[in-house]
Amino acid sequence: MNNLIEIEALTKKYEGKLALDSLSFNLSEGKIVGLLGPNGSGKTTLIKILAGIMKGYEGSVLIEGHAPGAYTKAIVSYLPDKTYLSSWMKVRDVVDMFSDFYADFDKSKALELLKRLNIELGLNVSKLSKGTYEKVQLVIVMSRRARLYLLDEPLGGVDPAARDVIIDTILTNYNEKSTVLLSTQLIQDVERVFDEVIMLKEGKIFIHDEVDNIRSEYGKSMDELFREVFKCL
Amino acid sequence: MLIKLIKYEIKACYTKFVAIFSLYIILAAVAILFLRDKDFIIQPFFAIAIIALAVITAMTLFQRFNSNLFNTEGYLMFTLPCEGNILLLSKLLTGIIWIGALLIIVVPSALLAYTMTGNNNLMGLVDKVFNHNGLLLGLVIIVYFIELILSILVIFLSISVSKLSIWRKFGVLAGFATYFIIDILNGVFVLLFTGKFRSLGSIGSVNSTDFQIFTVKSIIIQGTYDIALCILIFYAIAYLMDRKISLK
Numbered sequence: 001m002n003n004l005i006e007i008e009a010l011t012k013k014y015e016g017k018l019a020l021d022s023l024s025f026n027l028s029e030g031k032i033v034g035l036l037g038p039n040g041s042g043k044t045t046l047i048k049i050l051a052g053i054m055k056g057y058e059g060s061v062l063i064e065g066h067a068p069g070a071y072t073k074a075i076v077s078y079l080p081d082k083t084y085l086s087s088w089m090k091v092r093d094v095v096d097m098f099s100d101f102y103a104d105f106d107k108s109k110a111l112e113l114l115k116r117l118n119i120e121l122g123l124n125v126s127k128l129s130k131g132t133y134e135k136v137q138l139v140i141v142m143s144r145r146a147r148l149y150l151l152d153e154p155l156g157g158v159d160p161a162a163r164d165v166i167i168d169t170i171l172t173n174y175n176e177k178s179t180v181l182l183s184t185q186l187i188q189d190v191e192r193v194f195d196e197v198i199m200l201k202e203g204k205i206f207i208h209d210e211v212d213n214i215r216s217e218y219g220k221s222m223d224e225l226f227r228e229v230f231k232c233l
Numbered sequence: 234m235l236i237k238l239i240k241y242e243i244k245a246c247y248t249k250f251v252a253i254f255s256l257y258i259i260l261a262a263v264a265i266l267f268l269r270d271k272d273f274i275i276q277p278f279f280a281i282a283i284i285a286l287a288v289i290t291a292m293t294l295f296q297r298f299n300s301n302l303f304n305t306e307g308y309l310m311f312t313l314p315c316e317g318n319i320l321l322l323s324k325l326l327t328g329i330i331w332i333g334a335l336l337i338i339v340v341p342s343a344l345l346a347y348t349m350t351g352n353n354n355l356m357g358l359v360d361k362v363f364n365h366n367g368l369l370l371g372l373v374i375i376v377y378f379i380e381l382i383l384s385i386l387v388i389f390l391s392i393s394v395s396k397l398s399i400w401r402k403f404g405v406l407a408g409f410a411t412y413f414i415i416d417i418l419n420g421v422f423v424l425l426f427t428g429k430f431r432s433l434g435s436i437g438s439v440n441s442t443d444f445q446i447f448t449v450k451s452i453i454i455q456g457t458y459d460i461a462l463c464i465l466i467f468y469a470i471a472y473l474m475d476r477k478i479s480l481k
Binding site: 053056082 | 311
């Protein structure tokens, strides 16, 4: 399988602190990869660099052979860990905007998903509940036929029922040619979908392997292993 | 891509601008219809209303630039598949569109108010000032337009500089410092190379003989300098957006 992401000696200092410390790894296409680690371990920094919104790093970052920029933004679908839609927008405007800017956006799929989730197009995004807002963001992000999906804490702050909907949306909408890099601390809810896991500890890779290998090597689930490794932090 | 960005930029602000422009038109119409013979009210009214409108327009544009690019909305804007210069150009052109709309509304109403209060020789004043020189008048208008763009870019640059992570908690201070440094350098250039050209800003109060020193040559020097500075600042902002600024 081809490498979709190639990272070599990636180091990022942020406000005087070493956020990422000489990270090197590759990710091939067609995988759902869990990016795990405690707060401050560098998960969001890594995702922001891949999304092209964090600069000033050392080392090499390539997505489909290109450094983060206009080209990679056309093939990367990014869900940040915050609400990022303009407050003037209605759900319909969000769909139209993605349809206008991204050639890989499937508008009919987005409309179908929104209908299935009972989200009205005429609602203003600033009036949505947190859970509904996150569903809208996830729907538009997953309605792209992107090569790489970067999902930063997509399960954070939503109720368990909504989490199932979100996981289901991810699973049913990503395609076999693309890769999903999903950061979360709610490992138990989502570990069943991971093919690979990258565990970060203080800006370094602590574990990077296929989930089956990790389970057989450590004899634990990802959640149990995470709790054991990071219990003192 | 640029047209699409401008479309969404206009959609984001048009409600606010339509509301404030409509309010101005209504108030101006009321003033012109009912207070036309009260000079002591109508002149301060238009002065205050026009300044307020200009300030609100400018604040809206700069606030929009800041919040749309560098707050949480930046996560959407900076992940669109386009370069920083296209994003910046969309902001600049939208700003020019709104300022153009402001001028279309303000200039006729101000001229009407000016002539209504007994100053009915406006063209005579303009002729006197520019010594019947249409070329000079045309160049001054063009240079003022370029300076308007330059003013917007300087503030965009100051906002962008303030977002650099190297400043840590002193970003706002760095932004203000950038603005004042550029303003001072600009002032030095004007003093050295173009004489009193900038005093044209007080057109109504200047004696016509002062304008004899404003030659076509000095205005062309000023215009060329302004264009060069606009290009330099534009690419400096685009560079910061593409290579240096990281969203928090």
